[in-house]
Amino acid sequence: xxxxxLDARNLLCPLPVIRVQSKAQTLADGxxxxxxxxxxxxxxxxxxxxxxxxxxxxxxxNIDKEVIITIKIAKDSA
Amino acid sequence: MNPPRKAVAxxxxxLDSMLAAQLILEQGVHVEGINFFTGFCVEGHTHAIxxxxxxxxxxxxxxxxxxxxxxxxxxxxxxxxYKDVVLNPKHxxxxxxxxxxxxxxxxxxxxxxWMEEHGFDFIITGEVLGQRPMSQRRDTFPVIARESGAGExxxxxxxxxxxxxxxxxxxGWVDRERLLKxxxxxxxxxxxxxxxxxxxxxxxxxxxxxxxxxPNYTRKLQDLWQTGAxxxxxxDDIMLxxxxxxxxxxxxxxxxxxxxxGENNYLEGYRRQFTxxxxxxxxxxxxxxxxxxxxxxxxLAARLTARFSQGRDLASVRxxxxxxxxxxxxxxxxxxxxxxxxxxxYL
Numbered sequence: 153x154x155x156x157x158l159d160a161r162n163l164l165c166p167l168p169v170i171r172v173q174s175k176a177q178t179l180a181d182g183x184x185x186x187x188x189x190x191x192x193x194x195x196x197x198x199x200x201x202x203x204x205x206x207x208x209x210x211x212x213x214n215i216d217k218e219v220i221i222t223i224k225i226a227k228d229s230a
Numbered sequence: 231m232n233p234p235r236k237a238v239a240x241x242x243x244x245l246d247s248m249l250a251a252q253l254i255l256e257q258g259v260h261v262e263g264i265n266f267f268t269g270f271c272v273e274g275h276t277h278a279i280x281x282x283x284x285x286x287x288x289x290x291x292x293x294x295x296x297x298x299x300x301x302x303x304x305x306x307x308x309x310x311x312y313k314d315v316v317l318n319p320k321h322x323x324x325x326x327x328x329x330x331x332x333x334x335x336x337x338x339x340x341x342x343x344w345m346e347e348h349g350f351d352f353i354i355t356g357e358v359l360g361q362r363p364m365s366q367r368r369d370t371f372p373v374i375a376r377e378s379g380a381g382e383x384x385x386x387x388x389x390x391x392x393x394x395x396x397x398x399x400x401x402g403w404v405d406r407e408r409l410l411k412x413x414x415x416x417x418x419x420x421x422x423x424x425x426x427x428x429x430x431x432x433x434x435x436x437x438x439x440x441x442x443x444x445p446n447y448t449r450k451l452q453d454l455w456q457t458g459a460x461x462x463x464x465x466d467d468i469m470l471x472x473x474x475x476x477x478x479x480x481x482x483x484x485x486x487x488x489x490x491x492g493e494n495n496y497l498e499g500y501r502r503q504f505t506x507x508x509x510x511x512x513x514x515x516x517x518x519x520x521x522x523x524x525x526x527x528x529x530l531a532a533r534l535t536a537r538f539s540q541g542r543d544l545a546s547v548r549x550x551x552x553x554x555x556x557x558x559x560x561x562x563x564x565x566x567x568x569x570x571x572x573x574x575x576y577l
Contacts, residue, residue: 162499164469166267166290170307190499196289200297217495 153182161218165193169201172223176207181227184210189219198223235403236260236350237385238341241303242439243291245432246356246388249423251299253387254354257404261354263303264341265292268312268333269468270441291433298429308340309465316442317461321364321373326448328440330364331373338378345383352383352398358420359389359413388412388420441472450476450577457481457521466500470520473497476577477534483521484577485531487538503554507535510548510560514539528553529563536565 158175160168168189175185187198198221199209211222239251241263255261296303315336319329334357341353357366364370371393375384382397390399390409399406412419424432441447450471455461457478470486473493478484488494494516497506504518505528517535519528532549541547542565552558 162496164496166265166271166292166305167307169290169293170267170305173305190495193289197293200289200293201303204293204296204302 153180153184155184155186157186157188160187160189160191160194162190164191165197168194169197172198172201176205176223176225179225179227181225183225185223185225187221187223189221190217192219194219194221234258234260235352235398236262237352237354237398238345238348238350239263239301239354240337240341240356241265241292241295242356243293243295243433244356244439245420245424245429246358246361248295248299248356248429248432249420249427250354250356250387251295251301252427252429253409254385254404255299255301257408259404261299261301262350263292263296263299263301264344265303265305266308266312266337266340267305268440269309269465270312270316272439272441272444294433304344306340306344308336311340312336313463316463324364324443326443326445327451328364328442328448330362331370333440334365335374335377338374338380338384342378342380342383345380351403352385352396353380354385354387356388357386359386359392361413361415385409441468447471453478453484453577457484466503470500470518474515475538477571477575478577479530479534479575480521480527483519483523483527483531485517485519485534487517487535488515501552505551505553505556507532507549507551509536509539509541510550512539512541512547514541529561532561532563533566534571536563537568537571539565541565 156179158171160171168191172187179185195212202209202223206226208224209221210224213220237254237259239261241247251261293303315329315332319332321331324330338353345353359366359368375381385396385398387409389412390406391411392413395406398404454467473496474486474488476484476486488497497516497518500518504520505523506516506518508514508516515535515538519531523531528551536547536549539547545564546562547565548560548562550560
């Protein structure tokens with residue numbers, strides 16, 4: 153299990169989700185992915201994408217103008 | 231017992247594709263959704279940018295629909311491949327720059343490739359016969375099936391009973407009798423079906439998910455093609471057309487001026503790629519200069535941008551200018567009055 157970070161700043165919906173979707177394909181079961189976004193819509197979309205695909209949202213933070221979402225990858229469901 | 235057949239559903243985020251997918255789910259078919267990002271999607275972008283739209287849910291409706299249906303959704307970035315559809319539509323444009331028939335053929339074609347790569351059996355769409363003037367007609371449905379390569383594996387559950395039986399119907403993968411015969415532009419049958427399915431919340435009941443059908447947007451796109459290096463675009467070009475006021479005071483440059491905080495924040499992400507300016511001592515907008523601007527042009531741009539600041543009624547407003555890859559400095563300018571700005575400068 154390893155920790156990864158994805159910079160999705162200045163991308164608008166649905167590009168942050170597309171980037172997460174691509175990155176998740178390269179990760180292993182149990183890996184965590186911290187996604188940094190500036191699109192406030194990511195707070196809705198990335199958790200929705202995770203629910204659909206069986207991944208877990210471990211944490212969401214809204215700091216200044218950035219949204220940071222930490223995901224735990226469930227590879228069997230991806 | 232045979233495993234269930236598998237269908238890939240084109241999910242736009244609107245009601246029709248949601249209903250079509252639900253109809254097929256109810257027949258025991260395994261359904262997964264597919265959604266294409268072309269760069270022209272209305273979905274999400276403007277809501278995400280503009281702060282005044284804060285009351286609207288900031289969500290991707292295709293994802294939301296997929297979650298309501300309990301299906302997976304695959305969002306595919308087709309920005310590069312889609313350029314040829316927009317720039318060279320074989321079947322031409324609609325009322326604006328909307329290449330609807332080419333677009334539908336392209337998307338079904340992409341879904342067909344995905345279907346083949348992932349071992350799925352057929353494709354479903356939310357199309358309704360007679361609902362759209364270009365792409366949803368009895369004579370254009372076969373064009374989409376043929377040009378996409380989907381052929382008889384393309385099923386339109388909402389109007390299937392008005393069309394010849396497709397492979398999934400003939401093979402008994404789905405029961406044709408449980409498909410529908412919606413036609414025309416009325417939304418009443420869809421709304422009634424939504425009630426039957428206990429679907430009470432849905433977005434854009436009449437579709438309309440593409441900026442290429444928007445006259446204000448396509449005017450700016452035409453301007454980009456006519457004043458830039460010809461008929462082509464990059465993703466950043468078409469994204470910036472969605473944001474801010476666009477004014478072209480001279481043929482060789484235009485200004486993109488943020489209209490509110492959300493747009494200013496978005497434009498901040500692009501400022502290093504452009505000469506940009508903002509009021510030094512007043513609240514106001516960030517403006518990007520797109521094109522080649524000399525000293526006189528920058529002065530003109532500063533006067534225009536000052537017009538949209540809180541100093542608009544003053545005799546002099548100090549503007550901070552940062553040239554692309556160049557110096558940063560302040561200039562004092564007299565803001566334009568609204569009467570001094572020719573209407574034809576607004577794109």
